[in-house]
Amino acid sequence: MRGENGATIVEERLRELGARLRGPRRLRSDLLAEARHGLLDAVDAYRESGLPAAEAQRRAVAEFGAPAELAPAYQAELAAGALRGLSLRVVALATVAFVAGDLTWQGASWDGSPPPAAYQLLSASVGWIWAAAFVLAAIGLLPAGRSALRGRAVDRAVGTALTGVLALGVLAGSALFAWSIGLWDAALTWPPMIIGAVVAAAGYLWLGRAAHTWLLATR
Incomplete structure (x- = not known):
């Protein structure tokens, strides 16, 4: 049976490992919890074979490995998780932007001359930028077990391209x-425009946090 004094060495090893990891908090907690369960199971097995508690802990921890050896594999999983999280947010926001973008102008009392060509080009460019972000995000959402399709270097390239495209967007x-x-002077009093601006600003902050998490996880 597991006792409170049977996890001191285990918890210390997990703290050392956790201090080396950066990335999504929930995934990080899940990975450490999984490691804890495995270590405590190993301690129980050694205890059942007749070893004292302290020796059982030492053997389980030694078998588990040193934090410096384990951290790269755990960090790779965190980086992959951060990319998936960022990609999911991009897909969600890009979908909203595609659907609601034109609605911002529906019913607007525009009575001036057509916008200049440069404005129309910029407007079209925004659409293409978000389309590119959507495609990159879709690649980022490919299943984690994709060694034949992608590796860590490709993940990093996809994430770097995605964050760059997002910044441009x-x-x-x-x-x-x-x-x-x-x-259009009335833009600031046109409700759909105001709502669109608020949603866009919130979306940019939402994406910014996810991009920051990914950058930390791949540092």
């Missing part, structure tokens, strides 16, 4: 919004 989207305000 934020800049282009912000520029388009600012330009829209300049072309």
Whole structure:
């Protein structure tokens, strides 16, 4: 049976391992919990074979491995999880943007001349940027067991490209919004435009947190 004094060495080893890991908090906690269960099972097995508690802990921890040896594999899993999390958010926000983008202007009382060609080009570019982000995110969501299709280097390349495209999308989207305000004075009082701006800002922050987590996990 497991006792409170049967986990001191185990917990110390897990603290050492956890201190080396960066990435999504929930996944990190799950990985450490899984490691804890495995270690405690090993301790129980050694205890049942007749070893004292302290020796059972030492053997289980020695068999588990040193944190420096274990951390790379755990960190790779965290990086993959961070990429999946970022990709899911991109797919969700890009879908909303594709569906709701045109609705922002539905019913608007635009009575001026057509927007300049550069504005229309920027508007089209925003759509293409988000389409590229969607494709990269779809690649990032491929199943984790894909050694034949992807490796860590490819994951890193996909994540780097995705964060770069997202940064470009934020800049282009912000520029388009600012330009829209300049072309149409009533934009700041048009409810769909206001709602769209609030949703976009919240979405950018949501994506920014996920991108930051991925960058930390791959550092």
